[in-house]
Amino acid sequence: MNVTVSITRRPEIADPQGITVARALHDLGHVEVTGVRIDRTIHLDVEGDDPAAVEAAVTVMCGQLLANPVLEDFFVEVHPSVVSS
Amino acid sequence: MRAAVVVFPGTNCEHDTVEALRAGGAQAELVWHRETDLSGFDGIVLPGGFAHGDYLRTGAVARFSPVMEEVRRFAGEGRPVLGICNGFQILCEAGLLPGALIANRDLAFICHHVEVEVIDVDTVLTAAASPGQVVRIPLNSYEGNYVDPAGSARTVMRYVSDPNGSQDRTAAVANTAGNVVGIMPHPERAMEAVLGSEDGRVLVEGFVASLERRTAGV
Numbered sequence: 001m002n003v004t005v006s007i008t009r010r011p012e013i014a015d016p017q018g019i020t021v022a023r024a025l026h027d028l029g030h031v032e033v034t035g036v037r038i039d040r041t042i043h044l045d046v047e048g049d050d051p052a053a054v055e056a057a058v059t060v061m062c063g064q065l066l067a068n069p070v071l072e073d074f075f076v077e078v079h080p081s082v083v084s085s
Numbered sequence: 086m087r088a089a090v091v092v093f094p095g096t097n098c099e100h101d102t103v104e105a106l107r108a109g110g111a112q113a114e115l116v117w118h119r120e121t122d123l124s125g126f127d128g129i130v131l132p133g134g135f136a137h138g139d140y141l142r143t144g145a146v147a148r149f150s151p152v153m154e155e156v157r158r159f160a161g162e163g164r165p166v167l168g169i170c171n172g173f174q175i176l177c178e179a180g181l182l183p184g185a186l187i188a189n190r191d192l193a194f195i196c197h198h199v200e201v202e203v204i205d206v207d208t209v210l211t212a213a214a215s216p217g218q219v220v221r222i223p224l225n226s227y228e229g230n231y232v233d234p235a236g237s238a239r240t241v242m243r244y245v246s247d248p249n250g251s252q253d254r255t256a257a258v259a260n261t262a263g264n265v266v267g268i269m270p271h272p273e274r275a276m277e278a279v280l281g282s283e284d285g286r287v288l289v290e291g292f293v294a295s296l297e298r299r300t301a302g303v
Binding site for chain 1: 141142145146149177178183184185187188189190191192230232234235250
């Protein structure tokens with residue numbers, strides 16, 4: 001099944017990319033923009049029948065490799081109806 | 086006085102590092118990242134570059150290279166472990182040093198000499214330096230912006246003026262015992278005046294001396 005992992009940098013950690021993009025949007029006249037954060041999305045195809053088990057496995061993967069616990073939070077979303085290619 | 090200089094796929098500073106260690110009086114040898122036994126060495130250096138392409142995050146994949154078990158063992162046994170630039174990033178990802186390195190504040194790849202002040206001389210890198218000593222060595226990184234949300238890092242060296250947004254202008258940190266050190270600028274590229282600076286010598290020679298103390302069992 002298909003799994004989406006959203007990895008977000010914690011609010012207290014600076015995001016130089018987001019700051020630069022916010023500045024560029026201001027330069028284009030979009031002065032109503034008060035903040036930009038750029039996150040990472042990872043799509044996984046995972047074998048398995050049990051969505052809860054797949055979610056648990058991917059959560060372990062996040063702790064080991066996909067996210068850096070010093071900087072980032074993660075959110076795992078399992079899509080059981082999406083068949084892996 | 087034998088130092089292992091680890092080569093990951095994508096490492097690119099290994100030869101400079103070996104040359105610098107030899108100039109400092111050590112035996113230094115390249116070691117492939119799949120090596121699992123470094124018991125013939127007194128210390129380990131993780132040099133600069135782009136280990137495993139720096140994919141996902143800098144150091145994120147390198148952390149799981151087989152050699153890292155030996156790096157972890159050396160760190161735990163109090164033996165000298167030094168990470169330079171990408172090596173610093175790998176040590177942070179491995180949890181052997183606190184904090185992490187993110188993109189430079191201005192999103193510029195920085196490649197010039199910087200002045201760095203020695204804060205803590207009780208580490209394997211700074212043992213030969215004096216407190217307050219300022220060295221001029223090259224910085225060469227995009228992800229050199231040090232952050233330590235827990236605020237637990239032991240600051241070893243600090244930029245004289247902030248080049249990249251690093252928290253408290255931190256350029257080098259150590260673990261609590263002082264035997265594991267990560268430094269973002271490159272002392273190994275500042276070994277000869279003809280190359281712009283020889284200020285790196287005091288750091289490299291201090292590291293070599295720490296290998297010697299290890300060999301002597303002190």
